[in-house]
Amino acid sequence: MSNDRVSQEDSKNELSVHSQRTAGESTLPSTEIPSINIAQDGAGDVTSEEDRPPPLPPRPKMVDAHRRVSNVVAAGLPSPQHPARPRLQATATTALSRTDIHTQSYQDGSRETYAASKQASPPTKSWGGWGSVRHLKIHDGDETASIRSSVPTLGTGGDVESLLGGFLGYEQASVSNILERQLQEAGLEELDDSKDDEVLEDFDREFDEVGAGDDKNIDEEKLLAQWKSKRKHFLILSSAGKPVYTRHGDDNLISGYIGIIQTIISFYESAQDQLRGFTAGSARFVIMSQGPLYLVAVSKLSESAAQLRVQLEALYMQILSTLTLPNLTHLFSNRPSTDLRRPLKGTEPLLSALADSFTRGSFSTLFSALECLKIRKAHREVINNTLLQKRCESLLYGLVVAGGRLVSVVRPRRHSLHPSDLQLIFNMLFEAEGVKAGGGENWIPLCLPGFNRNGYLYMYVSFLDGQDKDRTECQESKASRHDEIAVVLISANKESFYDLRNMRDTVVEELEKNSSMSLIKNAVEKGRYAATDIVPGTVLHHFIYKSRANVQFTMPSYEPHFTTLKARRKLLSLYHTVHANVHAKNAHLNVQHCISRTSVSLAWITPIFELYCVAGPNSSRNALAQSANKVVQWARREEERIFIIGGAVRFFQIA
DSSP: OHHHHHHHHHHHHHHHHHHTSOTTTOSSOGGGOTTSOOOSTTOOOOSOTTTSOOOOOOOHHHHHHHHHHHHHHHTTOOOOOOOOOOOOOSSOOSSSSTTTEEEEEOTTSOEEEEEOOSOOOOOOSOGGGTTOGGGSOBOOSSTTOOBOOOOTTSSOOTHHHHHTTTOSOOTTOOHHHHHHHHHHHHOOEEOOOHHHHHHTTTGGGTTSOTTOSSOTTOOHHHHHHHHHTOSEEEEEEETTSOEEEESSSOHHHHHHHHHHHHHHHHHHHHTTOOOOEEEETTEEEEEEEETTEEEEEEEOSSOOHHHHHHHHHHHHHHHHHHHOHHHHHHHHHHOTTOOTTTTTTTOHHHHHHHHHHHHHOOHHHHHTOEEBOOOOHHHHHHHHHHHHHTOOTTEEEEEEEETTEEEEEEEETTOOOOHHHHHHHHIIIIIOSHHHHTOSEEEEEEOOHHHHTTSOEEEEEEEEOOSOSOHHHHHHOHHHHTTOEEEEEEESOTTOHHHHHHHHHHHHHHHHHTTHHHHHHHHHHHOSOOHHHHSTTOSEEEEEEEETTTTEEEOOOOTTTOOSHHHHHHHHHHHHHHHHHHTSTTOOOSEEEEEOSSOEEEEEEOSSEEEEEEEOTTOOHHHHHHHHHHHHHHHHHTHHHHSOOSOEEEOOOOO
């Protein structure tokens, strides 16, 4: 009995010694003894013996193992190899592991609790690190190094898996295996693309003007038939029913339809309701109200209501870029029946060019991202440094644009150009005829609504000879206009024209001197890469890889599968369909695999990137998954070649 008492006293003393150590010196994690209040930094012990809970018995195996390791280290011998002790969770939970129990919330407010996996994987990285540049590794070894927007399947587990419903696997799992597993979970969805062939019949004539041709005495019924045959219409009217803009037809042709639309909208507004859209036959109607304006889209193409609404928003931004929001509000506040066509006179080509780009298919609008010219990291840094070194004090933004893609940008710190603003600039430079037809130099007052919709900025545009072609040929060919190189300098000072012109001269001279201009020309002449250049022997015909953090995308060439206008529009319709399905409000899967009569498509959405792939109709699921995996790996390696990471930053604040 006396020996047992001595043993109990020794155990109490040993536990007391361990309890008074600091958190960094404790051999047992604090979560193992949650009921014991341990004094921190010598602040004191528990106040009374009655309040102190009974001590936990020591764990002889762990204590003895700790003593053996301490003795070995003190003797200077190599420590023995023991099985690694599993890390314990530091936060309280009622689950056995963080990946055991999940709760799924649905749109109707209901919730469902379920078990995700019987295996538990220790958390390796916190979810807060994804998408933050300071948590990413920068490799300076070679030209292909980049800030790694790592595929989240390669180093994340634990609680992140519960957030993505099984997309993020264990640390040793490969992207290909995880994608294949999600493909099996997603199943196969069949798409009927036979209607696209009917809708896109004679699509080349979609952009012909109504009533154009040799017959000038065409009757009204034929004009109306031509107008109705158009696959897509954009109409803008005021709240008083005044027509503002239409892509097809004139006032005499559309006045009756404008009145019908205004009557329907007013009926819903009188009932304290807002009409957002409806479907009539094969046509989808989408209506958007913006202050005193109603914008209407009518489409027979494969586009969702949300996608059409984004296009209407871009048209509204085009109007604001001409008038600014205060001017637009002032015009209608004084006179609600104002005819807005007079203030907008001369901007119809810009609206029509933007509308036609939506009808042909705009990747930038669909994915709300920007495409950059693919050049080496070191070459882009030389261009960025040139813009910074040669900048003038009045410069706000500086852009070098080539082939319809962004090469370099200089911007203020903490201020980036919104993709919608860049789309307006690109539309003005490469789609509309006015700016290029005015010569190689232009000075344009412009409102960038994404930056500030209340005032004007002033844009200096200078086109350079990007190709050694005849000037007449360049003006006749629309494709060649996308081969032009332009320097765009933006300032808030309307008196800075000569300063920006001098900056343009010095920048171009320096780019010629350091051979950057020839590198840009070569990259434009080379064009986009082929899908087979990325993945030799791939089944992919086309793909879109979007970096969500950088709001930029990259894609291969259309050739050889999508060389005609109809084939490209059909490709865009397929992208519209899978994009709408995977981004639907009730969508619960991150991967969608679709098959149709003419193609097989894949959509893969993660917090870091979005990938959309299109392959031939006989492509297998495994081949599609392997090609998608290789595209992701390539994009990670080439990130600073295909994307602009940060750009050239001026370190000053905008008041």
